[in-house]
Amino acid sequence: MSLVRAVRLKTARLLLAGIFLILASVSLGAEDRIHKVQNVFDPHSTPAHGILGIAWIVLAICALIFVVVGSLLVYAIWRFREKRGDQGTEPPQVYGSNQIEMAWTVIPLLIVLVLILVTARTTIEIDEPAFPADALQIQVVGHQWWWEVVYPEQGFITANEIHIPVSSEDDPRPAIIQLASADVAHSFWVPQLGGKRDLLPNHPNRMWIEPEQTGVYWGNCAEFCGTQHANMLIRVVVDTPEEFEAWVLNQQRPPREDPAVAGGRHIFETMTCINCHAVGEKGAQNGFGPDLTHLMTRGTIGAGVGETSRDDLYQWLKDPDSMKPGCYMPDMKLSERQLNKLTDYLTTLK
């Protein structure tokens, strides 16, 4: 589904994009599948491409205006600076010119008209697309300060990391994301996949992405939502269709019940954990805290503040505030023994 083709200001575009890529890749490192640098000029999804297309147009027009007007200013400043002979005299007193003023009203007007038309067209194209009926549906609910992710058709809930299959010409798989908020305003933004869209309470929203390359794409909450707005990261994992099916199958499975960690499970179910978290059927379904059923299939905890490593989990349970100051998971004041058992239990939740 190629909606908008980028205009072909090839040289300028390559140049600028190149600059940005170079600048951005300074710290990119080896894992090129992980798109940590959210470069707007390096899109990997249809709406992001469409946006970049129009972006190039405006950038070019604005650059042109800047150069033309800027040069005129420089010229005027240089050419008409006070010269030695000027002291005793005043220059001719010119009041204005209807023609000239008309010209510099009409020309911007024309430019603006072009911009309006282009904007209208792209806006509608991106915002009101026609989708196949079987497009993947995802619900994302913003919480202070993590993302609840629901796959209604597949029937499971996860958090902070969204999986979607990659799209290709012969197998287009757009993902439609319904956006809602459980508390305050948030905004979903993964620059390389598409523009942002707010998550507002009482105001359901929708956006879509159609990624064309596998990898992990980073994004952020982009609307200030309180203390930990900074640590409300998103990861969108774009899988091959097969990987995606496998992932879905695993998510749909009931939680593992490893007898070796029964102690940890017991603590989990008897301490207050269960008031806020769910593991499978058990526990709070109120969505106060992230669903933990398949915690270990995710890469991170706390919306990006730590990894799903034993160490980080341990530290998290010991004192969430030390990793994410101000977050809404309380410090449960667990003993070291409890901590170890709980961590052992959590690490089995694959």
Next chain:
Amino acid sequence: MSTSDSNASQGSIQSTEALQAEAASRSRILEWIMTVDHKRLGIMYILAGLVFFVVAGIMAALIRIQLAVPHNHFLGPEVFNRMFTMHGTSMVFLFGMPTIAGLANYLIPLMVGTRDMAFPRLNAFGFWIFLFGGCLLFYSYLGAPGIYGSGSAPDVGWFAYAPLTSKVFSRGHTVDYWALSILLTGIGSLATAVNIIATVFCLRCKGMTLFRLPLFVWMVLVTAFLMVLALPPLSAAQIMLLLDRFLGAGFFDTQTGGSAVIWQHFFWIFGHPEVYILILPGFAVVSEIIPVFSRKPIFGYPVMVAASIMITFISLGVWAHHMFTIGMTSVGNVFFATSTLLIAIPTGIKIFNWLGTMWGGSLRFEPPMLFCMGFLFQFLAAGLTGVMLAIVPFDWQLSDSYFVVAHFHYVLVGGLLFTVFAAVYYWYPKVTGRMLGGRIGKWHFWLLVVGFNLTFGVQHFLGLLGMPRRIYTYEAGRGWELWNMISTIGVVFQAAAILLFVYNLVHSWYRGKQAGPDPWDAWTLEWATSSPPPSYNFRQLPEVGSRRPLWDLKHPDDPDWYHEE
């Protein structure tokens, strides 16, 4: 009170001696506290504004230090969130607005040739309520638990989006401080606006027809109209917010069915005109300074006036361009994109007319003119990034990113702040009778230009690389480190520039060159009286026959009025 103040002109036959004796017994400080003189109020406004600027500027410096490197532990999240909220709020409401009010207060009666503002007492009231409101806002910092547990500084951003501001999500009184103090300063601004309008309409000296008003007066007048129309919506919204928080009303309470979006509408119905309230006086300053330092009249005066009026009207209808990401209908999006883009036309006209004024002139690069030149380039860049933001799909990427931060600092610092400095350098001799040091002025200018562009130029890149605004920390390896570091380094230059400026202000007060009434060889009425002007401004109220009364005075053989019609 509007009725009674006007009786000023009716004259009372009180015992003069008694009054004079009373006056003599007043101390210097009391004199300033009791003053209703527009010039003194103007000075106090500007000084208070500059103090708040330095305070909020130091906050900005702290913000930048926190962001200089990834994973910094200099400021915690709470402190950081308070910091940018207070920085934004005080820059806009406690630096921008009062400084503008100060300039308007000081200059308008002089420029239209009268003795005082139309409502002198209301004017004093406006100043004090602004000052007390500002103090209340900063008092919130002291009140960590505060007396009687009165909360702490607001931490919800300068536009305080609902429902983050509701009682559930913002406990304590942080939001109340924000709403109450800004409500108070709003009253002050309204008082100023009414005063400006009444003064311009009712107290012009003889011959000063509307089409002979200096452009400064025109643009400030237009600003005053914008204030009158745009500030009450903010007050209304704040009153609703307070009702929500104190009496449990549900305007912005999403849990009882209230809307999260309507606050955004109300805020930006105020908020967008507000940014034009902030920049139009900047335009006003530039429109006075460029002609004088080009030695030519302003190019296309009627068109400049028309463009200002057009900006006023259009800017009332563009607010939702701050809300392109809330999921409006396409019709809504396109409508607001259209109106927003249309503003580029009258604004462009202004830029071109300033260019036309310089064209063929004889430009003198004194500090006021330097700052205006800086303004021209920086505002041009800022306006063009504004145009990019107005392109709805592009804004879906740029909104709430550092690109927006860059955009609005280019207008607010590169535009407003630069013009404020231009104004200070230009009118300081009038206010104090002494010139500001020119050498230091040039240093000030160049340091600020370099620092400012370093700090905010690179923030465009940060935005394009996906850095959201209002984050107190970020992880390494996302391509932001270098730019953030450069951005922070820029602040060092800016701070040095501001320190030089403060030094210049103080030093020149005692040591500056004597200015005389008309140091710049200018054309408007404020230069037709002594520096500083006497409390009654003019011995005799002047009478004018053209837009450049002092030109007529200086070239009696060849006055302007013949040509202007």
Next chain:
Amino acid sequence: MTESSPTTRTATEWKLPPIPKVGVLCLIAMESSLFVIFVVAYLYYIGKSLNGPLPRDVLTAPILASICLLSSSGTIVLAEHAFKANEMGRFRFFWGITWLLGAVFLVLTGVEWKHLIDEGLLISTNLFGSTYYPLVGLHASHVVVGLFLLGAVFLFSATRRLDKRHLMSVEVISWYWHFVDAVWVVVFTTVYILGVY
């Protein structure tokens, strides 16, 4: 203050609008802008309350109060005429009637609020309450201010301290009063017509 300049008496006339009138027009513009937001909020939340009582259950159009308020606009015009004709007795009579009509309006509003509170509608009850009380209350507070001004003028007049020189003040106050009336028309339409049906 222009008059105090001695040199400006030349042939051509130089007329400028009077300060109080410009001032009160500004005030009216400000207030309109303020009311617009409250009206918009009311309109926006019509039918969005999650629970009762709803407007159609508890509101009855305050016809009598409206008649009082609107007719007071007429009586104040009569008073103004009398003032201009320097008939102070007649002025006081109509001015006093105006005040009374305003006061009746206020009392009736109070009665209505009492009724609503008895019906269980508080500002915190639902969105209807949240928007109704501030909007009507804002208008009522303007009536209060108006009554205060009207009353002051009445007292000064009664104590014979008001004379022709105060024409401007009287005019300006009556402009304000007309504005308060006009706002009521809008509020009435919003709350009792659009809000109920």
Next chain:
Amino acid sequence: MPEKPSIELPAPTYWPMVVALGLTLLLAGLITHWLISLAGLLLGIRGGVGWFHDVFPHARHETVPVEVDEAAERPVHTGRKVTHLSQGVGGHRVRYPEQVHPISSGIRGGLLGGVLMAVMAVAYGWIVMGSPWWPVNLLAAIALPSLQTADPETLMQFSSLGLLLAILIHLFTSCFVGTLLAAALPMFPRFAFIWAGLLSPVIWSALFYATVTFINPAMDKYVSWPWFVVCQLGYALVAGYYIKTSQRIETLQTYPIARRAGLEAMRSRKEESDD
């Protein structure tokens, strides 16, 4: 006329400040303690009463003596000379330009250039693409959705609607741009028509190039850009040259408005001030 020795100014007062303080405390009390509100209320009322007495029954005044040093107030008489512009009657003040090309010359020039451009474009279509209708249909595609998606075959066929639309669009733009050229020409430096003739087509083409994807996909796909620019250049140079050779007319701007409108009876300011 007798000079007054003193001037009346509104008397200083602190009541407005007291009211402001009262109001602030009143509100501050909401978040601290009700006693503060109470204090604020009392202060506010007292201030209000004080303020009222300041202005009623009459505004209080203060009499300020006028300073004697009149010289300090007088702005400098610079005595600078003003450079005169050579043209026009009125001396050194004008609105640019003093002479303009008539609008009609713009329209005629535009038509002339338009004819040339049409000929060039059709020639290209005929010779290179093999059909004179090729450029015609491409142009008409702006307004005809059916042509926008058409294949090259169709684009070479004659279409009467296409021809009609193309002629209309071409006529309109030719005249419009011609008029703009006529208005702008006097503002260019020497060799105006060459400047304008080179600069404006380049800008125009660049703009068109950047946006054509959206406006006219068919054109985007098939147009030959070099030839497009050449046609534009041809147009602008011819139109510019034609306009340049047309008779300029005075704008009469050095005369007062009344004279320009032919109302000799009305007196100008200058005359007015003479009597």
